[in-house]
Amino acid sequence: MKDMSEGYTTADGRKIGGTMMEMKNITLRFGGVVAIKDISFDIREGEIRAIIGPNGAGKSSMLNVISGFYIPSEGEVWFHGSKRPQMKPYQVAQQGIARTFQNIALFKGMSTLDNMMTGRMTRMKSSMAQQAMWWGKAQKEESEHREAVEKIIDFLEIQAIRKTPVGRLPYGLQKRVELGRALAAEPKLLLLDEPMAGMNVEEKEDMSRFILDVNDEFGTTIALIEHDMGVVMDLSDRVVVMDYGKKIGDGTPDEVRNNQDVIDAYLGVSHD
Numbered sequence: 001m002k003d004m005s006e007g008y009t010t011a012d013g014r015k016i017g018g019t020m021m022e023m024k025n026i027t028l029r030f031g032g033v034v035a036i037k038d039i040s041f042d043i044r045e046g047e048i049r050a051i052i053g054p055n056g057a058g059k060s061s062m063l064n065v066i067s068g069f070y071i072p073s074e075g076e077v078w079f080h081g082s083k084r085p086q087m088k089p090y091q092v093a094q095q096g097i098a099r100t101f102q103n104i105a106l107f108k109g110m111s112t113l114d115n116m117m118t119g120r121m122t123r124m125k126s127s128m129a130q131q132a133m134w135w136g137k138a139q140k141e142e143s144e145h146r147e148a149v150e151k152i153i154d155f156l157e158i159q160a161i162r163k164t165p166v167g168r169l170p171y172g173l174q175k176r177v178e179l180g181r182a183l184a185a186e187p188k189l190l191l192l193d194e195p196m197a198g199m200n201v202e203e204k205e206d207m208s209r210f211i212l213d214v215n216d217e218f219g220t221t222i223a224l225i226e227h228d229m230g231v232v233m234d235l236s237d238r239v240v241v242m243d244y245g246k247k248i249g250d251g252t253p254d255e256v257r258n259n260q261d262v263i264d265a266y267l268g269v270s271h272d
């Protein structure tokens with residue numbers, strides 16, 4: 001049983017549960033560069049958690065540690081109450097963590113539908129050999145995966161582009177397809193690296209609405225990196241602020257907005 005006494009209720013009445021993920025004293029070095037310096041923070045069940053900070057602050061590196069793309073030099077990653085051993089990214093994915101990338105990473109020549117099907121990989125049970133021997137079983141599995149993907153296509157309102165090669169889509173729609181591929185894995189924790197970067201105002205509004213709907217309708221916990229402060233303030237329950245690899249703030253949007261260190265280091269400077 002989840003201990004709800006650890007949780008809290010948001011201003012808009014959503015119930016946030018206990019701790020899902022805990023980063024404990026994470027340090028990450030690349031040769032002489034220290035990308036992350038001794039950072040600790042938690043992510044709670046059902047929460048929308050933002051990570052903000054200037055370019056080069058170490059935000060993407062932090063998401064890469066959570067997703068298993070980078071192994072921290074020091075510190076521990078705890079997930080659902082136990083310390084995570086060193087894992088490959090696909091093993092982390094199998095634990096129910098999916099992500100999108102700062103630079104879109106889709107198969108440009110493949111259709112929206114096929115790109116989203118690749119998001120089902122971690123859930124596929126039949127191996128190639130099994131598929132050869134038990135054709136019927138594999139076909140049944142294939143159609144179940146297709147059904148799950150079609151539901152997400154409806155949810156994201158991208159029916160009209162389901163057969164279109166993603167390389168031909170405008171940027172904002174590609175970002176939406178990438179979100180769709182992550183959702184196809186039916187993650188418990190969704191990691192979004194700058195989901196709205198490079199979008200126009202209308203595209204940002206659409207993406208914001210989808211992020212809120214994913215959290216609300218699927219109960220998905222979300223950690224996102226975002227530069228647009230307005231978006232962060234509107235979307236997130238709690239915010240971690242990073243600067244030069246260090247954590248300089250952590251709290252509700254209002255708390256970090258009024259934190260002098262944050263104002264000095266981040267809000268005071270332009271990022272455009």
Ligand SMILES: Nc1ncnc2c1ncn2[C@@H]1O[C@H](COP(=O)(O)OP(=O)(O)O)[C@@H](O)[C@H]1O
Nearest residue numbers: 030033035053054055056057058059060061062
């Ligand atoms: N794979 C890597 N190899 C070497 N240095 C890296 C690597 N990834 C990130 N860094 C460095 O770590 C620092 C933080 O980068 P990053 O996490 O991308 O910041 P942010 O996402 O906040 O802009 C930067 O100095 C960057 O050059």
Ligand SMILES: [Mg+2]
Nearest residue numbers: 059060061102
């Ligand atoms: Mg980044």
